[in-house]
Amino acid sequence: xxxxxGRARDAFNRQAWRRAYDELxxxxxxxxxxxxxxxxxxxxxxxxxxxxxSRSAWISAHEKCAHVGDVARAVRCAFWxxxxxxxxxxxxxxxxxxxxxxxxxxxxKIDSVERGYLRYAAALRAAFSGDVRTGHEGFHxxxxxxxxxxxxxxxxxxxxxxxxxxxxxDRVDEGVALLDEGMVAIEANDxxxxxxxxxxxxxIEGCTELFDVRRAHTWTAALSRWVDSQxxxxxxxxxxLIHRAEMLYLRGDWDAAADQIEEAxxxxxxxxxxxxxxxxxxxxxxxxxxxxxxxxxxxEFQLASELGRDPQPxxxxxxxxxxxxxxxxxxxxxxxxxxxxxxxxxxxxAGYVEIILASGDVAAARSAAEELGTVxxxxxxxxxxxxxxxxxxxxLLAEDQPEPALSALRQALAGWHELGAAYDAARxxxxxxxxxxxxxxDDGAEMELAGAIPVxxxxxxxxxxxxxxxxxxxxxxxxxxxxxxxEEVLVHIAxxxxxxxIAERLVVSExxxxxxxxxxxxxxxxxxxxxxxxxxxxxxLQ
Amino acid sequence: MxxxxxxxxxxxxxxxxxxxxxxxxxxxxxxxxxxxxxxPIPFAGDHHGVDGLLAALGTVFELTxxxxxxxxxxxxxxxxxxxxxxxxxxxxxxxxxxxxxxFVYRFDNGRxxxxxxxxxxxxxxxxxxA
Numbered sequence: 001x002x003x004x005x006g007r008a009r010d011a012f013n014r015q016a017w018r019r020a021y022d023e024l025x026x027x028x029x030x031x032x033x034x035x036x037x038x039x040x041x042x043x044x045x046x047x048x049x050x051x052x053x054s055r056s057a058w059i060s061a062h063e064k065c066a067h068v069g070d071v072a073r074a075v076r077c078a079f080w081x082x083x084x085x086x087x088x089x090x091x092x093x094x095x096x097x098x099x100x101x102x103x104x105x106x107x108x109k110i111d112s113v114e115r116g117y118l119r120y121a122a123a124l125r126a127a128f129s130g131d132v133r134t135g136h137e138g139f140h141x142x143x144x145x146x147x148x149x150x151x152x153x154x155x156x157x158x159x160x161x162x163x164x165x166x167x168x169x170d171r172v173d174e175g176v177a178l179l180d181e182g183m184v185a186i187e188a189n190d191x192x193x194x195x196x197x198x199x200x201x202x203x204i205e206g207c208t209e210l211f212d213v214r215r216a217h218t219w220t221a222a223l224s225r226w227v228d229s230q231x232x233x234x235x236x237x238x239x240x241l242i243h244r245a246e247m248l249y250l251r252g253d254w255d256a257a258a259d260q261i262e263e264a265x266x267x268x269x270x271x272x273x274x275x276x277x278x279x280x281x282x283x284x285x286x287x288x289x290x291x292x293x294x295x296x297x298x299x300e301f302q303l304a305s306e307l308g309r310d311p312q313p314x315x316x317x318x319x320x321x322x323x324x325x326x327x328x329x330x331x332x333x334x335x336x337x338x339x340x341x342x343x344x345x346x347x348x349x350a351g352y353v354e355i356i357l358a359s360g361d362v363a364a365a366r367s368a369a370e371e372l373g374t375v376x377x378x379x380x381x382x383x384x385x386x387x388x389x390x391x392x393x394x395x396l397l398a399e400d401q402p403e404p405a406l407s408a409l410r411q412a413l414a415g416w417h418e419l420g421a422a423y424d425a426a427r428x429x430x431x432x433x434x435x436x437x438x439x440x441x442d443d444g445a446e447m448e449l450a451g452a453i454p455v456x457x458x459x460x461x462x463x464x465x466x467x468x469x470x471x472x473x474x475x476x477x478x479x480x481x482x483x484x485x486x487e488e489v490l491v492h493i494a495x496x497x498x499x500x501x502i503a504e505r506l507v508v509s510e511x512x513x514x515x516x517x518x519x520x521x522x523x524x525x526x527x528x529x530x531x532x533x534x535x536x537x538x539x540x541l542q
Numbered sequence: 543m544x545x546x547x548x549x550x551x552x553x554x555x556x557x558x559x560x561x562x563x564x565x566x567x568x569x570x571x572x573x574x575x576x577x578x579x580x581x582p583i584p585f586a587g588d589h590h591g592v593d594g595l596l597a598a599l600g601t602v603f604e605l606t607x608x609x610x611x612x613x614x615x616x617x618x619x620x621x622x623x624x625x626x627x628x629x630x631x632x633x634x635x636x637x638x639x640x641x642x643x644x645f646v647y648r649f650d651n652g653r654x655x656x657x658x659x660x661x662x663x664x665x666x667x668x669x670x671x672a
Contacts, residue, residue: 072611109553109614111560119561144562148600150608 004030005037012040015193018232020044021053035064035073042077046084047193049234055081066104075101075114080194082121086128087198095125116145116154120161127165136165152189156182160199164206172210172379179203183219196226197233204243209343211383213250213419220244227267234267241267242279252422254287254459278309286314290423292462294322310335313351320355321463325504329359336368346375346384353391354507360500362398362509369395386415390428397431398509402438409435426455427464433471437484445484446472482523489516493529494536548619548649552626555654556614559599567592572655581661582668595657602632605671609633615642622649632670639670 008023021044024037033041042057058081065074078101085094098121105115123138139162146155163178179202186199200223207216220243227233227241241264248257261280268276285300297318301311312335319328332348332355339345345352349372353365369391376384389412396405409432416425429452436444449468456465482490485506492502499513506513517529526532551570558566577589577598584605585598603610615627624647632639641663648656661667 109617110611111556111613112611113608115557115560141561141563145560148560148562148603148608149610150603 008037009040012044015047015230016232017044017047017193017230017234021048021050025053033060035061035070038064039077042080043192043194046080047197047230047233051084051088054084058084071104071108071110072112072114075104076117078104079114079117079121083124083194083198086121086124089128091125091128094121098122098125113145113149113151113154116142116149116151116158119145120154120158123158123161123165127161127168132165132168136162136169139165152185153191153195156185156189156191157195157199158182159185160202160206164202167206167210175206176210176212176215179206180215187222193230193233200226208243208246210379210381211346211387212379212381213247213383214381216243217247220247242276242283245280245283249283249287250424251420252455252459254290254423258284258287275308278304278307281307282309282311282314285311285318289314289318289321290464291460292321294318313348313355316355317351320358323504325355325358328355329361332356342371342375346372346387350387350391353394357394357398357509358504358507360503360510362395362511365391365395365398382415382419383421386412386419386421386424389415390424390431393428393431393435397435397438398512400438400512400515402435406432406435406439422455423459423461426452426461430464430468430471433468434485437471440483442484482520486516486520486523489513490520490532490536493517493520494533496533546619546621548621548624548647548652549617551649551652551654552617552619552624552645552647553614556612559596562596564592564596567595570654571595572650572653575654576656578656578658580658582664582671583659583661584671585659606632606634619647619649623647624649624654634670637670639666641667 004023004027008020008027011017011020011023021041024033024041024044027033027037028041038057038061042054042061045051045054045057058077062074062077062081065071065077078097082094082097082101085091085097088094098118101114102118102122105112105118119138120142123135123142126132126138127135139158143155143158143162146152146158159178160182163175163182166172166175166178169175183199183203186196191199200219204216204219204223207213207219223241224244242261245257245260245264248254248260261284264280265277268280281300281304285297285304288294288297288300297314301315301318304311313332316328316332316335319325319331332352336345336348336352339348345368349368353368356368357365369388372384372388372391376388389408393405393409393412396402396408409428413425413428413432416422416428429448433445433448433452436442436448449471453465453468453472456462456468488506489502492505497505499510499517503510503513517532520532521527524532524535526535554566555570557563558570571592573591575591575595577595579585579587579589579598584601589595589598609632611631613629615629617626618624624645626645626647628643628645630639630641630643641661643662644658644660646658646660647654
């Protein structure tokens with residue numbers, strides 16, 4: 001054995017994956033590697049983002065073990081190969097290796113912990129194929145085998161898989177408990193780096209699917225520490241890295257979120273990371289949209305779409321911001337109705353409601369708000385609850401029910417504050433301001449807007465900042481007798497806008513605008529829109 | 543080779559033990575089953591029911607910290623009796639014990655009523671498990 005092998009093993013133990021791979025590859029040219037080193041080579045290649053090299057090494061290790069009759073170890077190598085293939089979405093080849101390894105164990109009638117690893121891989125294949133029940137049974141059996149054989153890695157991975165399946169089967173509480181149990185075991189035991197990375201990603205994805213921000217934040221922070229300690233680490237299942245950016249985005253640290261996306265790009269291995277790259281492009285697009293960088297936003301949404309990530313609701317919201325209400329409504333309706341299940345629709349609900357309210361379809365918005373309320377009630381978590389209350393407040397405002405809208409929106413604001421979600425809190429304050437104006441409380445509206453504007457300015461959310469400042473302007477020029485909202489409508493009437501156009505501008509229903517127009521004419525004792533226009537000109541409101 | 547259905551029952555039993563699948567085990571064993579452990583082994587003695595069986599075998603996994611590998615060498619069965627030979631490898635505190643063990647089964651209408659474990663190489667086993 002040369003110095004090269006010694007350096008390679010040292011690099012491997014220091015988790016310098018690329019260095020370990022390079023040293024082992026170089027050593028292999030001098031003499032064939034032993035099985036231990038072939039396994040190190042395969043693992044290091046996987047963690048350095050070299051998928052083909054990793055697979056070749058696992059196959060070599062498998063064949064070497066099978067050749068000398070060490071069936072259990074040959075099966076273990078086949079498992080890691082299948083694990084990589086299945087997680088990369090190659091269900092056919094991954095499944096093929098599971099079957100091949102299973103035959104080896106069955107032919108020799110061997111009972112060892114490897115039987116559990118194969119149960120795990122078969123469950124992974126079932127779950128990825130959409131057969132969640134079979135996946136759940138398999139993960140459960142694998143976890144039991146892991147416990148019996150005192151294998152914390154298998155037990156923890158299988159518990160996490162089982163938890164994910166239970167969440168998909170709507171047994172959310174049990175599922176989340178198993179995710180926690182599995183993650184605690186992963187952190188407490190001597191577990192391989194491949195297993196740790198996979199466990200973090202699975203748990204974070206599960207929490208994110210559930211809108212469980214706090215739990216996702218906890219595991220994301222732990223993942224960050226782990227990833228940061230290994231500069232040469234590449235992750236195939238890099239979706240979890242994108243979730244780090246999403247956490248920063250939610251908390252209003254948009255610059256850090258943008259930096260995090262760039263870091264995620266660097267860490268994502270190709271071509272397996274395509275789905276994750278799509279998620280990263282979507283998030284970048286959304287940041288550009290919120291900052292009024294429309295062309296950059298459009299380009300990122302286009303890229304997200306090419307990478308397999310549906311660019312909604314971001315793209316539709318971009319269209320809305322550009323004043324293309326009908327196009328926005330058509331896109332978001334398509335996405336919303338294709339979503340298939342309440343949980344998937346919940347992810348689109350806020351954008352959907354905002355856009356269809358702008359298009360005047362209050363009934364559809366009400367229906368979406370109610371479904372989101374059911375999802376939030378089932379989950380009982382802060383983020384979906386705040387989201388539901390905000391959406392409900394918007395619908396109530398559009399239905400001309402400002403008092404209950406205020407109540408819902410204030411609860412939403414408290415929820416956003418609790419979550420540290422600065423942007424969402426500021427957006428909610430804008431809606432609260434509108435509700436205050438609708439009940440004639442201009443002071444209240446001013447205070448809310450004054451609180452929201454600095455947040456939008458800090459984030460460079462230029463459209464929101466402009467809208468908030470416009471709201472302040474309306475308040476300062478209000479003629480006696482009219483509410484601020486009515487005066488806003490009057491300004492638009494004076495510009496010759498139709499009720500529909502006004503509704504689009506103010507993001508309320510056409511019916512609401514018609515009601516405001518009626519009140520304006522009554523309060524000002526005017527006979528027609530033409531007379532209202534003249535009034536506006538006379539009072540310098542145009 | 544023997545393809546009596548009770549061979550498959552024995553194989554299913556082994557899988558269910560490994561997976562802690564008590565539901566399957568309760569169908570495979572009669573309610574009054576007895577497991578007899580014979581030889582210098584940690585679970586020597588008689589054990590009643592599925593719980594008794596699992597607890598007895600569990601001691602092996604506890605003492606070895608799960609370092610257990612079993613390979614079935616052959617299995618025969620008829621309507622009333624079955625016999626299974628296995629090669630077992632155990633690791634414990636840096637030591638390894640390899641032995642060929644035997645299981646004998648007595649069936650009652652396709653369910654296992656009685657089961658014996660007989661350790662081969664008793665001297666090695668005695669020092670390993672001591």
